Amino acid sequence: MAEETLVVLKRREMSEPWSFQTFVDSGGYQAIRKAVTEMTPEEVIKLVQDSGLRGRGGAGMGTGLKWSLIPKDSPKARYVVCNGDEGEPGAFHDRELMETDPHALIEGMLCAAYAIGARHCFIYCRGEFILARDRLAKAIQEAYDNNYLGENIMGTTFSCDMVLHRGAGAYICGEETALLESLEGYRGMPRPRPPFPVTEGLYASPTVVNNVQSLQAAGQVILNGAEWYRRWGTEKSPGTLVCSVSGAVNNPRNVEVPLGTSVADVLELCGGVDDRGLKAFAPGGWSTPMLPPDKLDATMDYEGMVAAGSVLGASSIIAVPNDMCIVRAVWRGSKFYSHESCGKCTPCREGTYWVERILEDIEHGRADERDLERLEAVNNGMSGFKSLCALAEFAAGPVGSSIVHFREEYEEHIRLKACPHQMQAVAS
Amino acid sequence: MTDTRVLSEDFYTRAKQIVARYPVARSALIMLLHDAQDEVGYVDDDVIREVGSVLGLTPADVEGVATFYTMFKRRHPGKFLISLCTNMSCTINGADETAAALRDAVGPEHETTSDGVCSWESVECLATCHWAVAAQVNYLDIPYLTPDRATKLVSDLKAGRDLDEILSELRAAKSLQEAKSG
Amino acid sequence: MTDVKATPERSGGAKDTVTITVDGKQIEAKPGELLIQAAEEGGVYIPRFCWHKRMDPVGACRMCLVDVEGSPPIPGTQSRRPQTACTTVVREGMVVHTQFTSDEANEAQKTILELLLINHPLDCPICDRGGECPLQDQTQDYGPAESRYTQQKRRYVKPVPISPLINLDRERCILCYRCTRFCEELSGDVLISTMQRGPEAFIFPFYKDPETNGHDAAVRGPLSGDINETFDSYFSGNTVQICPVGALTSTGYRFKARPWDMQNTESVCNLCASGCSIYAGVRVQDGNVARINAATNEDTNEEWLCDKGRYGNEYISSSERITQPWLRRDDALVPITWDEAFRELADKLAPVLAGDSDAGMIVGGHLCDEDYYAAQKFARVVLRTNNIDFRTEPGPSADAVVAPGVTYDDVLGSDLVVVVGTDLREELPLLFLRMRIAASKRGLPIALVHPRAVSLSEHAQLHVRALPGAVPQEITQALRGKERPIVLLGSRACSSEAVAAWNATGARIAWLPRRAGVTGALASGAHPDLLPGWRRITDDGDAADIANAWHVPVPAKAGLDVPGMLAAASSDLGVLWLVGADLSDVPGGNEALDKARYVVVQDVQNCSAVDHADLILPAATFVERDGTLTDWEGRRQQVNAAVDPPGSARADYAILAEAARRLGRPIGCRTHVQVKDELDGLLDGRTSIGAATQRAPEPPRNSDGLRLLTYRLLYDDGARLRASEGIRELTPRPFAEINTADAERLHVTDGANVKIASARGSITVSAKVTDKIAEGVVFVPWSQWGVGGHQLVSWDDQNPTLVVEAVS
């Protein structure tokens, strides 16, 4: 039986872990002290690179690698931006990390700022997260009051400011370039890449955008070393990972495990699947292709999930119970994507609109076989990397994977001209 | 001129401070809209004009931004806005039933009760899936909003009970099972 | 949207070309160039909707997907991720397969097209864009014959008039953001935006609070379209022209004609001196000008027009046109033939020709070069007088004339452009637009001398709020050491003192006339002290040149200017001849006409002068005749007849030439080519004129109370403009702009009425209280709805002292 390995969640059981006192009493701000007083920025970047830490925001790019891509010779200001816009259906780890350990995030950002030579940091915190906002705001104030932010931090020549920025209800602002547009005061619509944020990010200046967990983990890595971090996880996916687990499980919650832990073990840590039984699960949030129960031994790491036919994404397992109609679930998901599509590019704007409509018709018994063909056609049309950002891919994932694994459920809807689950519910 | 403004002097003072935090003034737009909406209750035409004037932006520009983000309301919601997550984990755990209960207790989505107290909306994943069925009242989190608890929530709000009290009562439940069994 | 900028520095390389291979073809591209453009220049056209070469790419429509070797793979397939050619910067050795050679690219494009059509209404038969619609064309070329989708399409109320000039049909919109980018990046008038998001996103102006208008907009979805602010931009029509579908359409053109019914004639706009190339679209069936569109001209307007040029031409087919000669008999106007008209002229001009009496000609500002030439020659050869002038508004005296020579390219490539005493957006909209674009995209350095915060203020590095005439030290200092400095003098800043002072800075000077014909008028000598080819009448050599060319001596007596002629009209002048000159808002104009002995009005349409006319001669508009127009740069461009003149109207030069012949003193040229050739000969090589006398200018003092500032807005009472309904609706009401401190002192409140009086007259208008105008100056537009600054100024004082009082 797997065990939890608390690295970024290490303060979760402490009393008032968000307070400045608890933080410093438990080793807080030692990572940035070490970095600034004992290391050059290059050494910091190298250390993070050596640890093999990969971004937890979804794409899994090496965190140290990203930092190293900031042009050394650019005369422009550099920025560190934390992506705290967590909105992936099923994901709730970043919220917990911001709410319980805000100082650890500040420290991680300071390390990033020191490493890349940034003077300004921004936390883009999802608008609906009031508690996270309040705790972060207080923590930032405390950090200023104690000279961990502002001029000449800890009496060194390193100075850094931090601004807490709020989102206002748009999933797409989790996409890094949309986030930057939003932070610049525009509609949160993604930009074409390249140029990537590391060369032209915020205000067209070199910018590191990192996920909350990536930044907090980076702080730990700097404090404890690359080898220490590599004690956990796999060769290509070292370290630990916070997984959000929800849906049909007995004890839904965040668990932190070494990368490479199997889905079955993670579910076990959450009290197992509840008595409705497991029909399917999405391993990385709803936006990742769903898998059938026979893939429960797939491992929660970047390579393992690809091997199983999905992706690690936001490492958030949603357990879909047996009594849930797959078409209904996918339809509900499709509403999410059409509601959250920014509308900038054609495949996503039109595709999500049409997928939602066809799924609605299938679920309500208004569709024929040709609609299933149409569904697949639009879904294929919007995927295949034709869109500007990955949201269209995300939207296509559940539809495509559900047709692969549960085609007969779609066909049954069409045959019965109704949803079999609804019929059952009415009957009983 | 000042007397025709809908936003307070305090708003304008705060706005200056907020704008000063950013290297480029326009970056403050979303923060200012939040602030203005908190004052007025929603983003009405005047809020759009006045926030725009602080940053030197046209109303069309500001409206384009405001209507992109779901938290900015172009219509006045009730004094208490209940946001019910109907995304996947919550749907799996009964969000449809809760939505029906809210529809009964409050009315159709986005409409406000005649006393102006309540309105509700279904929202996307609130990142409290472990609390499914998750919800918020004025963006304050509520765990396990079963249909019964939703009905009671609405009647408590309409009765004018203290929000903090209501919330701490609702948050006392430690699991969906416990919440269901009352 | 701040997306990829195709700046050359991005590629970094010092080489001046990169070689790429597109569909097997080697193409030399510029470093930093975008693939879509490089391919097109190399002969491979990649389809597109959102990309527009004058705006930053957004990569939104995804129509330009191609296969670029080396792109990351699509997991689980043999294919590479397709790339948008409009956001991909060329790299040395890049190998690209477009829809012509790659199945993947072809499939990807087809898919995009199908997705675009999913929600498109396919109402092509009733769409103004039908026949010239890129979406329609691409569908025909690549697209599916019918839509596979049967579900309900998006619906919107259609169309919504988003301004008196423009309709928006949101169902047809494919969200390419060309219109919004035009407004954001180019014109700076962010009056339309993308609203809402995702599949429900739509382009719209600031719309009404759904709370107060009962719409259900909190839930996304169709709004009926009640708007708070119209799309009131001087450049709005460009968005119609670049809309790749029929979402934005011109109200005036709606349902008027179909593209295939139309014959397009290239010409030049004559509504200001910007020199914009246009296409006049004439509906073949009825010979009416159905629309004016911009033609591409990289030297002048690129591919843009202002709305005055695009929509301000409805007078051409208005019922107010003069279509035959008229004669006043017993206080009534009666129609006559041309023959009768010429006989009447001979009769009335007999004493003038005999030398017993004098005559004068006032020419308007919108004529062609040939008309000015013919008019001044007529005055000098037939009437034997130098009484000819075009300056119905402030214009240069002979010693303040700056011959043109500075071009758009010079201005845009300058290292400091000083703009003195002109509000460019109101006066030369296209020069404004191009300078604005250069300033916002490349940081073109601009300095301003103007009492108001005007259109370019937000882009100016330096802004001295002084009245025209001032030559501020800050600016002359800033000009020092500049390599390519340019000073642009507005029409109100062209005193000889100012010209001399600016000349002394070493900068190149250009004088910016507001009206399209003015440079041509100066070059042709339609000025009492100037002869054709920038010659001065006081220069014996110059006068001899002309006398030799004409075989007639140049009249020796000094000519009268406009105020001089107005004053003499009731006494010395036996005949006052107005050629396309509207005097309705010229100080003293109507009074003078009232008392004049005999008035000939030669014009295209009824104007107030007609009420005073003894003889009316019908003239052709610029789309009804050939000619040349000289823009502010001195660039002479061809004006081409697109339609025949109505009735028996004729071109101005032709009327004058015929009159001269009938009067027995032919001016030696009758066709426009003959006139042009003669003028060409006299212009040959002559573009410079002696430097003005060097005197320190006297800056107008602000200390003696409030001073008036007045000039014309782009949309004003201009006789022609009045026929364009849409523009009329957008024409501002009269107002007075006054500084906050002055207003406070005078107890004037914003929006309230104020009475403004000068020695010459007084008006009551509503006050705009603002810090955007300097203290001590009150701005009143020249003439709006019959009221304006023209009622306050006199000929010798354009900035009179004012008495301002709040009116309760």
Ligand SMILES: Cc1cc2nc3c(=O)[nH]c(=O)nc-3n(C[C@H](O)[C@H](O)[C@H](O)COP(=O)(O)O)c2cc1C
């Ligand atoms: C539609 C979309 C939504 C995303 N949402 C999030 C998010 O909520 N949080 C996050 O950290 N990354 C999100 N990402 C990934 C970010 O674009 C980006 O890769 C990440 O913030 C980089 O941080 P990392 O390198 O630390 O992982 C999203 C990406 C897409 C395409």
Ligand code: SF4
């Ligand atoms: S894929 Fe969707 S969310 Fe991403 S840019 Fe395109 S429309 Fe916007």
Ligand code: FES
């Ligand atoms: S033309 Fe390239 S995405 Fe539209």
